[in-house]
Amino acid sequence: MGSTSSTLSKIPNAEELSQETGFTSAHLARLFERFEALDKDKKGYLSPQDFEAIKELALNPICDRIIGAFFSSGQEMLDFSSFVRILAHFRPIDNNRPKEPNSPDPINSRINKLKFAFQLYDQDKDGKISRNELLQVLRAMLEKQVTEEQLESIADRTIQEADLDRDDAISFEEFRKSLEKVNIDHKMSIRFLR
Amino acid sequence: MEGSYWDLVLLVMEVWLFVVLGLIVLPAMFGVSLGFTDLYIKVLVKILEWATRRIQRGQKEQDTLPAHLPNGIIERNDDSMEEQIVELRRSHPKFHSVGDFTLCDAFYFCKKGIESIVDDEVTQRFTSEELVSWNLLTRTNINFHYISVRVTIIWGLGLFIRYCILLPLRVTLAAIGLSWLVIGTTLVGLLPNSNVKNWLSDVIHMTCYRICARGLSARIRYHSKENRPKKGGICVANHTSPIDIVILANDGCYAMVGQIHGGLMGVIQRSMVRSCPHVWFERSEMKDRHAVAKRLKDHIADKSKQPILIFPEGTCINNTSVMMFKKGSFEIGGTIYPVAIKYDPQFGDAFWNSGKYNMVSYLLRMMTSWAIVCNVWYLPPMSIQDGEDAVHFANRVKSAIALQGGLMDLSWDGGLKREKVKQSFKEEQQKMYSSMIVGQD
Numbered sequence: 001m002g003s004t005s006s007t008l009s010k011i012p013n014a015e016e017l018s019q020e021t022g023f024t025s026a027h028l029a030r031l032f033e034r035f036e037a038l039d040k041d042k043k044g045y046l047s048p049q050d051f052e053a054i055k056e057l058a059l060n061p062i063c064d065r066i067i068g069a070f071f072s073s074g075q076e077m078l079d080f081s082s083f084v085r086i087l088a089h090f091r092p093i094d095n096n097r098p099k100e101p102n103s104p105d106p107i108n109s110r111i112n113k114l115k116f117a118f119q120l121y122d123q124d125k126d127g128k129i130s131r132n133e134l135l136q137v138l139r140a141m142l143e144k145q146v147t148e149e150q151l152e153s154i155a156d157r158t159i160q161e162a163d164l165d166r167d168d169a170i171s172f173e174e175f176r177k178s179l180e181k182v183n184i185d186h187k188m189s190i191r192f193l194r
Numbered sequence: 195m196e197g198s199y200w201d202l203v204l205l206v207m208e209v210w211l212f213v214v215l216g217l218i219v220l221p222a223m224f225g226v227s228l229g230f231t232d233l234y235i236k237v238l239v240k241i242l243e244w245a246t247r248r249i250q251r252g253q254k255e256q257d258t259l260p261a262h263l264p265n266g267i268i269e270r271n272d273d274s275m276e277e278q279i280v281e282l283r284r285s286h287p288k289f290h291s292v293g294d295f296t297l298c299d300a301f302y303f304c305k306k307g308i309e310s311i312v313d314d315e316v317t318q319r320f321t322s323e324e325l326v327s328w329n330l331l332t333r334t335n336i337n338f339h340y341i342s343v344r345v346t347i348i349w350g351l352g353l354f355i356r357y358c359i360l361l362p363l364r365v366t367l368a369a370i371g372l373s374w375l376v377i378g379t380t381l382v383g384l385l386p387n388s389n390v391k392n393w394l395s396d397v398i399h400m401t402c403y404r405i406c407a408r409g410l411s412a413r414i415r416y417h418s419k420e421n422r423p424k425k426g427g428i429c430v431a432n433h434t435s436p437i438d439i440v441i442l443a444n445d446g447c448y449a450m451v452g453q454i455h456g457g458l459m460g461v462i463q464r465s466m467v468r469s470c471p472h473v474w475f476e477r478s479e480m481k482d483r484h485a486v487a488k489r490l491k492d493h494i495a496d497k498s499k500q501p502i503l504i505f506p507e508g509t510c511i512n513n514t515s516v517m518m519f520k521k522g523s524f525e526i527g528g529t530i531y532p533v534a535i536k537y538d539p540q541f542g543d544a545f546w547n548s549g550k551y552n553m554v555s556y557l558l559r560m561m562t563s564w565a566i567v568c569n570v571w572y573l574p575p576m577s578i579q580d581g582e583d584a585v586h587f588a589n590r591v592k593s594a595i596a597l598q599g600g601l602m603d604l605s606w607d608g609g610l611k612r613e614k615v616k617q618s619f620k621e622e623q624q625k626m627y628s629s630m631i632v633g634q635d
Contacts, residue, residue: 034312055606056310059623062300066307090308120300137300143621145628162297170297179298187281187301190268190309 008032017081021088021107027192031087035080045077046070061141065120072119089116092189111176113188118175128169131155214366218408231413231565235541238564241348242540248345268313275626278302299627356562360411364561367409375402376465383468392498395469396447403443410437411565416445421572423448423501423531426494428523431533432595433505434513435546436553437560438535441568448503449493453477471499487526494528501531506588512545513537515602519592521584529575532591534599538567571598 008014008025011032018025036042038050051067052058060066070078070086091108105112121129121137134155142151162170162178170178217230279302378398385391407414422445423429429448431438442448451473454463463474473493479485493499506519513536524530537544542563546556560566573594578587589605596603 031312038311051311054310054314056314057307060303060307060310061624061627062303063307066304066311087308087312090305117301117304120304121297141299141303141624142628143624145624158297175297182298182301184301187298188305190305190312192268 011080013081017084021084022091022094023084023088028084030192031084032080035083043077045079046083047076047078061143062120062137065123065137065140068123069116069119089113090188090190092191093185108189110184113184114176114179115172117188118172121170121175128167128171129175130169131159134158134170214363214370218367219370219405231408231411234411235413235565235567238541245345245348268309275302275623279627352564356564361562364409364411367405368557368561371402371405371409372462374405375399376462378402379465379469383465392470398469399443399447399466403440406440407444410440410560412437412441412444413565413567414441414444415569417569417571418574419445419572421531421574422446423533423572423575424529425499425501426497427501427529427531427575428490428494428526429501429503429531429533430506430519430523430591430595431503431535432513432516432599432601433507433510434535434537435510435544435556435560437544437566438505439503441535441566441570442503442533445570447500449473449500451475451490451502451504453480473502483522487522490523490526491528494526506592510546510548512547513539513601515604516592516596516599517604517606519588521588524578524584524588524591527578529577530587530591531575532573532595534571534573534595534601536569536571536599536601538569541565541567544568569599573598 008029011017011028014025014028017023018028021028023031035046038054039046040050040053048067048071051070052063057063057066070083085107088107089112093108093110094106118129119125121133123133123136135151138151138154146154159168159170162174164174164177165171279299375398378401379395382391382394382398385394429442431442439450447470449470449472450466452463452475454460454474454476463472466472467474471493473489475486475489490502493502504523506523507517508520509517511517542560542565544560544566551559576587576591576594578584582590593603595601
C-alpha cells in the first residue's frame with residue numbers, strides 16, 4: 001500500500017546501498033525522489049547543469065567546488081549510487097553502531113567528513129593545500145569584496161597558523177589538527193526530519 | 195431478451211440523467227444547495243479520523259508524528275551566516291570572532307550547499323504538500339505503510355467509490371457545465387448589447403461554474419463578502435491550479451485574462467468572449483508588455499465591465515506559500531482587490547504540478563479525489579500609495595494575502611522554476627561573508 005516500496009524497487013541494489021551508506025530505506029526513497037526531481041530531463045543520471053539549476057546552490061560562493069566533489073573523477077554523469085555515497089558523508093555519526101576492529105570507517109565518520117572538506121580546498125588532490133589553492137578558495141568566497149593584497153595576507157596568516165612542518169602548505173594531518181576541537185559531527189551533518 | 199436488456203439500460207440511463215439534472219444541475223442554476231456536499235464532507239471527515247486513529251495505534255512503536263509537518267525534509271539552521279560561522283569558530287584554538295579567516299569557515303558553505311542539494315526551499319514549493327495523517331489516497335502515501343486489514347478494506351472501498359461512482363458523476367457534470375457555457379454564451383452573444391444581455395451573460399457564466407464546482411465536489415467558504423471585487427477593479431489572488439478560476443467565479447463574475455489556446459480550451463474562450471468582454475491575448479501579443487498594459491487599462495477604465503482576474507505569481511505554486519508577485523499587474527492603476535485562496539489538503543491535493551502531469555491527468559486526479567475543500571478570503575481593497583513603486587506595492591499585497599491565507603511569504607520568483615538565479619544574489623552572499631572577514635568598510 002505504501003508507495004515507499006514502489007520507490008525502493010526502482011533503486012538498484014537498495015539493500016547494499018543502505019548497508020554501505022547507513023541510510024534507512026525511507027531516507028533512500030526520499031533521496032531517490034530528490035534525485036528524480038533534480039533530473040529534469042529524465043536522463044537517469046545527473047549532470048553538473050542539474051546541480052547548477054538549484055537556486056540556493058547557485059547562490060553559494062563555493063558551489064563549483066561542491067558540485068566538483070560529486071563529479072570528482074572527471075565524469076559528467078552521476079548515477080544514484082554515487083549521489084547517495086557522497087551525501088552519506090553528511091549523515092550524523094551513529095555513536096551506537098558497534099565498531100568492528102578491522103572494518104573500514106563508515107562513510108560518515110569524523111575522519112571522512114574532514115577528508116571531504118579537505119578535498120574542497122585541495123583541488124589538485126596532491127594531499128596538500130598549497131598557498132595558491134587557498135588563495136583560490138578565498139577568491140571564490142570573497143571575489144570582488146576584498147583587494148588582492150588583503151587576500152594574500154589572509155592566506156599567509158592562515159598557513160602560518162596551521163602549517164606545522166613549515167613546508168608552506170597544509171597537509172591533511174595539519175588540517176585535521178587545527179580543527180581538532182571543532183564539533184565536526186554537528187557542523188558537517190544533515191539530519192532528516194522524517 | 196435482447197429488447198428487455200436494452201430497455202433496462204435505457205431505464206438506468208434515464209434515472210441517472212434525472213438524478214443528475216434534478217438534484218444537481220437545477221439547484222445549481224438557482225444557486226441553491228441541497229446540502230449533499232456538506233453531508234458528504236461530514237461523513238468523510240469521520241471516516242478519515244477513524245483511519246487516522248487506526249494508523250496512530252499501529253505506529254505507537256515507531257516515532258511519534260509531529261502535529262504539523264514542517265516544510266522540508268531536513269533540519270535547517272536558520273541562524274544568520276554570521277552567527278553560524280562564529281559558532282563554528284568557537285572551538286578553534288585561536289578564536290577570532292571577526293576579522294581573519296579560519297579553515298573551518300568553509301564548513302558553513304559546504305553544509306549549506308549540501309543542504310540545498312538535498313532539499314531546497316524553491317523546488318519544495320513545486321511539489322505537493324505532504325500530510326501528517328493519511329487521507330486514504332494512495333498518491334499521498336509516502337510515510338504510511340501497510341497498517342491493518344480493516345484500513346485496507348476501507349481504502350479499497352474508497353477506491354471503488356471514487357473511481358466507479360464519483361468519477362462518472364463528475365465527468366457528466368463537467369461535460370454538462372462546459373457545453374452549457376459554450377452554447378449559452380454563443381446564444382447570448384447573438385443579442386444586441388443591453389442590460390438584459392449583461393444580466394443573462396452573468397447568469398450563464400455563474401451557472402456553468404456552479405455546475406463545474408459540483409463536478410469537483412467543491413465545498414467553498416467565502417469570507418468577508420463585503421470586500422468582493424467591484425467593476426473597474428483588478429482582482430488579484432494566489433495561484434495553485436486552474437481550478438482557482440472555478441472557485442472564484444462561483445461567487446462573482448470576472449473578466450479573465452490569458453492566452454488564447456487551441457483545441458477545446460480555445461473554443462470555450464472564444465464563445466465566452468461573445469457574451470461578455472474577456473481579455474484574451476495571442477501568444478505574440480503577450481511579449482509586448484505595453485500593449486498588454488494598455489488593453490488592461492482600457493478594460494478597467496470602462497466601469498461597466500467586470501473586474502479583471504489576474505494571478506500575479508505567473509505559475510502554479512503548491513499552496514504552502516506565496517511567491518513573488520510580478521509587478522506588471524500593479525502598474526496598471528485602478529483598485530486592487532486581493533483574494534486569498536487556501537485549499538484543505540486533507541480532501542484532495544489541488545496543486546497542478548505542470549511538469550509532472552498534463553492537464554488531462556491533472557483533471558482526472560481532481561475528479562477522483564474525495565473533494566475539494568477551500569476557503570476564500572476577500573481582503574479590503576488596496577491602491578498604490580504616493581511615492582510607492584510597483585514592486586513595493588506588489589509586495590505589500592502579497593504579504594496581506596499570505597497573512598490571511600496562513601501561507602509563507604517568499605520573495606523567490608516563481609519563474610525560477612525554469613530560469614537561472616541572478617548573479618547579484620551570489621554577490622550578496624559574498625558581501626555578507628567578506629564583511630565578517632575584513633570588517634565593514
